Amino acid sequence: MSFKEDVADLAKRAISAQAVAQTEEATKNAIVMPFLRVLGFDVFDPTQIIPEYVADVGLKKGEKIDYACKIGDRIEYLVEAKSVSTNLRDAQYSQLFRYFHTCDANIGILTNGLHIWFFTDLEAPNKMDAAPFFKFDLLSYDDNDLKELEKFHKANFKIETIQAAASSLKYLRGAMSFIEAQWAEPDEEFVRMVARGFYEGKLTGAVVNELKPIVRRAFDDLFRQRAKHKIDVAFDGGADEAIPTVDDKKIETTEEEIQGFMIIRAIAAEVAPVSRIALRDAQSYCAILFDDNNRKPIARLHFNGKSRFVTVFGAEKEGVRHDIERVEDIYHCAGAIKDVVRTYVE
The missing domain is CATH 3.30.920 (Metal Transport, Frataxin; Chain A)
Known part of the structure; x- marks a missing residue:
């Protein structure tokens, strides 16, 4: 099967498993190991996948990470799995942070089987970033998400390509966050920047305050217009x-x-x-x-x-x-x- 078909098959498995695979171990067997197989790894080959990988970290002795994934002779991915019922936003994954530095891995992966978060070290070398640079949702993904995920396939792995994509995704996330914040409450500098494109008078403080709600309304109206353009008329027994x-x-x-x-x-x-x-x-x-x-x-x-x-x-x-x-x-x-x-x- 193609990579797209493999992911679709995994998504079916995840949907079926989420009702029964409530423990961490069940989630690993039902979804996480099949996910690693989709990424091109032989999950039963210890030269590729090392389950319950142990690496002593400082005073922490005998701690285990769920999976270490090797490409060639190097550990590239560290995977920490949670139960399917775990919300990753609330998950504790300090082991992944510690192991990332110790093992000199390039990618940290946190997953509950349904959602897969990818981390790397954009902020500081060998120190895993606090925020993931890419999130993949098995229950809701599109072709762009698939293209990003395919970069992590064992056969396609190039850390330079992934890090370049990670950097782009990081800046994209930052841009979206900034735009969202300005949409909700535009600050004075942003209002002045927008106003220079249509206001010919002097931008005094009073004028800027008057224009703030207009800029905010412009965001709302622009979004509605674009959304309306994409929305089809609903069909309901012949009535629109x-x-x-x-x-x-x-x-x-x-x-x-x-x-x-x-x-x-x-x-x-x-x-x-x-x-x-x-x-x-x-x-x-x-x-x-x-x-x-x-x-x-x-x-x-x-x-x-x-x-x-x-x-x-x-x-x-x-x-x-x-x-x-x-x-x-x-x-x-x-x-x-x-x-x-x-x-x-x-």
Whole structure:
């Protein structure tokens, strides 16, 4: 299979495993080791993968890192695995920091099986950065993410290429963070820079204060215009319905809706890559779409009213209602879900 197909197959495995592989050891066996295999390693060859790798660090004796991955005679990747239920933002991975320096590795990898974070030493040589330069989400990725991930394949490994990409991704993340901050609350210097492009008068402090809300509104309007340009008209029994914009504060995606989405993804994964199954929430229902396209509806989750039901669409876009008592009852619609997904794949 191609690398893209290997990752899609791994994503299917991850979706199936997340309900049962709740311990760290189960996560390693079900997802992490298959992930290393996708990266081109023979997980049963001790010259490539060293499980429970031990390297004494200062006063810390006998500590173990989950996997050390060798390319040639050198350890290039250190992998620390957490259970699939662990939120990586809350994870403790001090061992990965310590081992990174001791082993002189180039890449540190932290994963819970579903999310994979990549670290290197952009800030200081041989000292792992506090923030990952690349994050890969097995439940939600695109072709650009795949291209970045493929750079870590054993056959493609070139540390110079990875470090160059890491640097670019770091600056991209920094630029996005800056723009997001200015969007939320533009500072005086930023407002002056923007205003020079359209304001002909003197930019006094009072003028800048007057222009601040205008610049902030310009961000909002520009985003809405671009989002609106990409949004198709929703199909609902022959009636057109506008999709709410992302700033609609009345929309809240519930835990049950997320669970329903994951179940539909798991069902659809049998006939299509999971990356093509998308969620888009609205006030009255939660839409599950193919390729995030409103003209390709798969199902709608109606969990906000007194009665709960799922609408599954057919080949002619007709919706069939299925009443459910529990979210798991969506599995009873598996046949219809796979049928509609097949029509979009074909």
